[in-house]
Amino acid sequence: MLSLLDLRARIDAGTLTPHGAVGLAREAIAARDDAVRAFACLDPRPAVAQEGPLAGIAVGIKDIIDTADLPTGMGSPIYAGWRPKADAPVVARLRRLGAVPLAKTTTTPFAFLDPTATRNPRHSGHSPGGSSAGSAAAVGAGMLPLALGTQTGGSVIRPAAFCGVVGVKPSFRLLPTVGVKCYSWALDTLGLFAARVGDAARALALLAERPGIDLVADTGAPRIGVVVPDFCDEAEADALAALQRAARAAERAGARVHDLSLAPLFGEAFACHPVIQDYEARQALAWEYAHHREALPPLLRAALDAAQDVGTDAYDAARRTAHRARRSLKDVFGEGDVDVILTLSAPGAAPEGLASTGDSRFNRLWTLMGVPCVTVPVETTGGGLPLGVQVIARFGDDGRALAAARLIERAVG
Numbered sequence: 001m002l003s004l005l006d007l008r009a010r011i012d013a014g015t016l017t018p019h020g021a022v023g024l025a026r027e028a029i030a031a032r033d034d035a036v037r038a039f040a041c042l043d044p045r046p047a048v049a050q051e052g053p054l055a056g057i058a059v060g061i062k063d064i065i066d067t068a069d070l071p072t073g074m075g076s077p078i079y080a081g082w083r084p085k086a087d088a089p090v091v092a093r094l095r096r097l098g099a100v101p102l103a104k105t106t107t108t109p110f111a112f113l114d115p116t117a118t119r120n121p122r123h124s125g126h127s128p129g130g131s132s133a134g135s136a137a138a139v140g141a142g143m144l145p146l147a148l149g150t151q152t153g154g155s156v157i158r159p160a161a162f163c164g165v166v167g168v169k170p171s172f173r174l175l176p177t178v179g180v181k182c183y184s185w186a187l188d189t190l191g192l193f194a195a196r197v198g199d200a201a202r203a204l205a206l207l208a209e210r211p212g213i214d215l216v217a218d219t220g221a222p223r224i225g226v227v228v229p230d231f232c233d234e235a236e237a238d239a240l241a242a243l244q245r246a247a248r249a250a251e252r253a254g255a256r257v258h259d260l261s262l263a264p265l266f267g268e269a270f271a272c273h274p275v276i277q278d279y280e281a282r283q284a285l286a287w288e289y290a291h292h293r294e295a296l297p298p299l300l301r302a303a304l305d306a307a308q309d310v311g312t313d314a315y316d317a318a319r320r321t322a323h324r325a326r327r328s329l330k331d332v333f334g335e336g337d338v339d340v341i342l343t344l345s346a347p348g349a350a351p352e353g354l355a356s357t358g359d360s361r362f363n364r365l366w367t368l369m370g371v372p373c374v375t376v377p378v379e380t381t382g383g384g385l386p387l388g389v390q391v392i393a394r395f396g397d398d399g400r401a402l403a404a405a406r407l408i409e410r411a412v413g
């Protein structure tokens with residue numbers, strides 16, 4: 001895969017130019033994307049800045065994120081050819097840092113569950129996951145060193161794990177979702193994909209203007225609480241084995257690892273995620289539902305049909321429960337002798353075929369809690385499909401989540 005840090009080191013050393021670095025991505029796209037289909041469109045004549053900490057870094061932008069010089073199609077014929085007037089602030093920030101928004105990456109329609117045509121870069125007969133399908137696949141295929149995605153349920157962590165890359169869903173609103181097509185304003189979170197933890201940490205620190213995110217020294221021996229939430233349905237044996245492998249490797253690397261159980265309140269909060277999501281999606285997509293319902297794909301259309309019945313009382317009760325759970329989660333980290341939580345990134349490896357983007361049941365609670373999540377590739381199944389594990393820190397402690405993820409990444413080798 002293309003490493004952001006490696007490209008930047010070669011540019012800083014004068015052995016590679018920013019044009020040359022972008023050229024490597026364009027060559028890889030030309031060679032591989034026919035098999036992967038990760039892109040909605042490409043910039044045919046990208047402007048390549050010579051200066052900036054991300055000069056030479058080609059970036060994929062999920063196609064629900066506004067770009068002024070490329071269409072933003074939302075993965076839907078309803079927005080075919082739609083050209084926003086302005087870049088989303090996160091895209092404008094990338095340009096100020098010297099990066100090149102080279103391509104729009106495929107998204108499931110409006111970032112819901114209906115699949116894309118994108119294939120898993122590690123096994124073309126399997127899904128790359130969703131909704132940030134193209135971003136995860138493009139990095140996993142070695143076509144880009146960095147890509148942006150979003151998560152409302154599990155749309156960063158799950159596809160990253162399926163494609164064998166690092167995915168970061170930062171603390172809620174660490175990055176501005178202005179200019180990003182809204183599905184749920186209480187849940188939508190901008191995230192990113194990269195080859196390795198260090199690449200992702202550098203990118204997030206620059207995007208968030210928080211150098212400390214990348215400078216969290218290896219926090220020595222993190223206290224890791226390992227949990228498989230009992231309110232999530234069963235996980236596949238391969239995924240559970242990968243979690244245990246990561247936990248044991250972290251322990252050998254000096255981490256203090258113990259099993260963690262979550263109070264029933266977190267199961268109640270888990271059940272509140274769809275109530276909040278669906279109530280807000282009904283309003284966020286009211287225009288599309290009113291004027292183009294027949295052009296919506298089947299899973300999204302059915303979800304919005306059902307969302308018409310979600311009332312304000314249920315919504316307000318769900319928000320109260322989520323609030324209580326967020327306060328209780330602070331105690332898990334504070335009094336629970338836990339620096340980070342280690343859990344599954346997905347129920348298993350990528351689903352066979354392209355009909356399903358997989359299940360977000362091991363992601364939704366953490367999205368609702370607004371806490372930073374990082375998925376790290378751990379191993380591959382016998383069939384060559386990647387498996388990841390998810391590292392979660394307290395709200396605002398993104399650097400610690402990345403530092404612990406880096407320890408695990410190194411420990412599993």
Ligand SMILES: NC(=O)CC(=O)O
Pocket residue numbers: 111112113130131150151152153154155156357360
């Ligand atoms: N946007 C989302 O997070 C939905 C999903 O988990 O696929």
